[in-house]
Amino acid sequence: MLSWVTMCHPRQMGERYEPISEFLKAIVAEEVPLSGSEMAQANLDLLIAMTRDGDRSNRDWATFLLAQEEIDTIAVRNALIRVAKEDDDDVVRAEAVLGLAKRDPLLALPLVQEALRSDSVAIPMLEAAALCAHPSMIADLRVWAEPSDEPIADQFAAEALAACEKATPSAS
Numbered sequence: 180m181l182s183w184v185t186m187c188h189p190r191q192m193g194e195r196y197e198p199i200s201e202f203l204k205a206i207v208a209e210e211v212p213l214s215g216s217e218m219a220q221a222n223l224d225l226l227i228a229m230t231r232d233g234d235r236s237n238r239d240w241a242t243f244l245l246a247q248e249e250i251d252t253i254a255v256r257n258a259l260i261r262v263a264k265e266d267d268d269d270v271v272r273a274e275a276v277l278g279l280a281k282r283d284p285l286l287a288l289p290l291v292q293e294a295l296r297s298d299s300v301a302i303p304m305l306e307a308a309a310l311c312a313h314p315s316m317i318a319d320l321r322v323w324a325e326p327s328d329e330p331i332a333d334q335f336a337a338e339a340l341a342a343c344e345k346a347t348p349s350a351s
Contacts, residue, residue, distance in 0.1 A: 198240035206244050214250055227258045239271050246278025263290050273301035280307035288313055295319035302332055308339035312346040
């Protein structure tokens with residue numbers, strides 16, 4: 180039986196969900212720069228390091244914040260790839276895949292395809308599927324797009340399915 184991951188993306192949750200880390204809270208409050216100076220680079224390096232934090236809320240938020248940044252360096256991509264492949268939490272992995280899909284949909288595609296074939300899927304993975312928009316995911320997305328008791332997840336699945344149905348296979 181398929182199931183939605185019960186933990187939703189922080190911006191979709193009704194109650195306030197924050198990291199334990201004051202550093203991450205400062206990033207959320209836009210008090211900490213992540214680009215433009217040596218200090219900002221040190222902040223970015225710390226953010227990347229926090230994607231390995233022992234506390235789930237810190238890992239989740241660090242990955243979410245890194246995924247949302249427009250910064251696209253080898254270090255950022257490598258961190259997102261590592262989290263996408265190694266983190267033990269479905270939502271944290273999904274956030275990382277979403278960050279990869281924003282930067283390089285073809286890089287994220289195999290990770291999304293694998294996730295869609297599992298018994299559970301997190302909403303950020305459906306967002307990533309929409310960004311990848313590849314016809315190879317249509318069959319799996321049809322399963323996820325069937326009505327369930329999670330209307331928000333159903334909506335994301337339907338949007339991802341529509342994006343994939345509109346996509347045309349590449350000539351490569």
